[in-house]
Amino acid sequence: MESFELFGNIDHAKHFIENIKTGKFLFSFVISYTETCEIPGVTFAGADTDSIKFTPPGDAEYLHYGYCKTIDKIPMTPDGKPTPAVLTKTALESASIPHLTINAGSKIFPQLPFIDTGLSFGKNILTQDAMTDSQVSHAVDYGRIVGRTLASLTDCLIIGESIPGGTTTALAVLQALGFDAKVSSSIPNNPVELKNKIVNSALERINSDHPYNVVAKVGDSMIPFVAGMLSSASDSSKVMLAGGTQMAAVLAFASKIGFNEENTVIGTTSYITHDDSANFTNLVKKIANVPIISIDPSLKNSQYLGLRAFSEGFAKEGVGAGGSIISSMIKTGNTSKQFLEIVEKEYHRLFAT
Template sequence: MHCNEEKGQKFIKDIEQKKFLFSFVISYTETCEIPGITVAGADADFIKFTPPADAEFLHYGSCKSIDMIPMTPDGKPTPALLTKAALESASIPQVIINAGSKISPKLPYFHTGVTYGKNIAIEPGLEQSNVVHAIDYGRILGRTLASCTDCLIIGESIPAGTTTALAVLKSLGIDAHVSSSMPKNPKSLKNGVVEKALERSDSKEPYDVIANAGDPMIPFVAGMLSTASEITNVILAGGTQMAAVLAIAKSTGYDENRVAIGTTSYIIDDKDANLLDMVKSISDIPVLSINPKLEDSKFDGLRAYSKGFVKEGVGAGGSMIASILKTGIDSKKLLKLIDKEYSRVTTSQ
């Protein structure tokens, strides 16, 4: 528990043993095509398949758009594996939202008509009309989904999303340093991209900022948050990206008393990043974190998480927190389920 602890205690009390719904927002920014900026996906051609493949893995336990589950080139699995184990352990239902993914997943998903984002190093990320559309449709879906649950978890998958999040936060004047899915964060590369985006515009108006430096996920989830938090509790499941959502949601409006960020301890402990300081400077909401103790896993690919690889994504942290709050399972048992899932996946493929 971090930041506003009092609110955090109240938030936890409100949702313990209640109903949860996991919504998974998949999206895309061409910013991820800059060589070296992300390891989400085994190689450059594969990156665009990562968000739909994550969605398919959550649904089916295997992928349809690609032959294997998303892994780093040396075999570290997608955080969707943690998410799936967590959601299953607590029988938490899930819906997939396509908010600008370049590839559509092969399953029933919410269609939103949101277009994928451009490479912010060379041009504005989104057209203004796409920003407005994303917020509008996010607001509609946030209202619908929030009406069906006691706690809406929102997770995301957008390759290079930390870079666009960083650009949005910096554009808004927030002192931001971000995490990465790689232990050697390609900071100078990311900062170079962000600088190029910042040079194009000095507007601090939120819609301008998203259009110039953002990606489709940020306005969509900000819209969802604004209506959903009026109706129910919301866990923004992620790190830096959710800080950017929060910063933009200031202008769409949301209920600070019904929102928490839920993430992994790997993000909180990341010395390169400053999630807690960022959140504090944006909003007075609690940040919940879970240490899944992956260093105790039987498998190299999972132990790597505790050494700074991957860290978070696909709403893994928030899902694991929800599982523990709903069922009372301890993190040791959860790790057993995660190991079991890893074993299933690596032996069946």
């Protein structure tokens, strides 16, 4: 626990950690898509614009197989930096934490067994509504069913996501729900002006303060689905929302439909909690009495440029990386230094010539 930095209700965070030390963990990986990510400059989650839609299924396949089937290589940025799934896979395998994939609106289906919700991907919020109110309602209902089922199988349900462009839709939802949000980005030079332009345009279409209508106008299908999962799962299990900005939006929406705060934490990386271009820790504090557990995976000390890049502002978080690393450390007692040694072996396996 010495490796963790705690924010918000620190006693709650310590109690959460103590309660799950000897328990069972399950990682649920939710893949989704918003056409907002196709706006040039919004995201680096793919080698180019055409390949972005393959990032969520590629992440899922890599976690499952150690390689991808829908694409030739694991998801990368245009300049060759790897998906944070490298961190997640290493964390889960080092602690023998099982995982499963849930499709909540991915444009491309992964080639592996997954739970299919039948949800559609979100539309580009710059030009049109993301979804209909009924689609949001279905997403919440399906999330509640899945969350209730998975919670019955574990003591701590970790929920991660992969949705390119998701920080932009998250920003729109947070602002529409009344929170003064500044969000992180997958690149060091956060395209704040572009995101604000998209969000401001989207917010002009909002004509109701009903949370379902807000998410339908400016969100994506991942947000109501994961909020539904949290709502039911937190009734009977501990839940760790593994992520940054997107999970803040999930928390904001979940606060409108109800969930158990006492069983909930956010797990993320220090690259999110120490991001000066965002206000993550203060934002979460305003949304709910839910603590943040943050981990510095010591990637700045890596011998590999691709791993050091995470500490330099690329990706920062994603695929539930922070929460997965935290959970693996709680279960195994490993330190950040030990995690770095393991993840470097995986990186070498992937990229050694």
